[in-house]
Structure formats: structure tokens, C-alpha cells
Amino acid sequence: MSENQKNLDNRADQLNTNNEKYYSSRGMDGRPSDWSTSGSTGNPxxxxxxxxxxxxxxxxxxxxxxxxxxxxxx
Structure with a gap:
């Protein structure tokens, strides 16, 4: 796998709320229990x-x- 592809994959992981890297890249310990509803309002x-x-x-x-x-x- 090329270095460029690794960078693209890492970026995709950091933008994906289903991936642990999303939360760790934002200084969080992990995905919160209410991750599927934690938007700007906290509602679906x-x-x-x-x-x-x-x-x-x-x-x-x-x-x-x-x-x-x-x-x-x-």
C-alpha cells in the first residue's frame, strides 16, 4: 500500500463517526455511548x-x- 493511500485511509478513519480514530483524533477516550444521537442537538x-x-x-x-x-x- 502506498504512503499516499495510507494517508487517505487515515483521513477517512478520522472523519468516520463509526471509527475509533474519529474520537481519538478529537482528544476523546473513545466513542461515547450515545454516539449515534450526539449531533448538534443530541437528537436523531x-x-x-x-x-x-x-x-x-x-x-x-x-x-x-x-x-x-x-x-x-x-
Missing amino acids: PTQGDLDNRSNQKNPNNPEYGHSRSAESKK
Whole structure:
């Protein structure tokens, strides 16, 4: 495995809430017991939250550009 691939894998692990490296890279001892609901509100996402996220990731939706400052300035 190349050094570049190892770096990419490490980065992916540190961005993945299902991986212990996510928490250790943030100075935590491990994944909290409520990890699946510990978001900004501490509650699981609502259907509206999920729809909003989908809209922001869809380049055919106006919210895609609005969610990206560089895109919305065009």
C-alpha cells in the first residue's frame, strides 16, 4: 500500500463517526455511548433534516448552490 493511500485511509478513519480514530483524533477516550444521537442537538435527525441534507447535496437543487458560499456568489 502506498504512503499516499495510507494517508487517505487515515483521513477517512478520522472523519468516520463509526471509527475509533474519529474520537481519538478529537482528544476523546473513545466513542461515547450515545454516539449515534450526539449531533448538534443530541437528537436523531428528523425527516426534514434528512431532506435538507439531500437538497444541499443535489447539484440540480437550488439549495446546493445556497449551501456553498462560492457557488452562491456566481
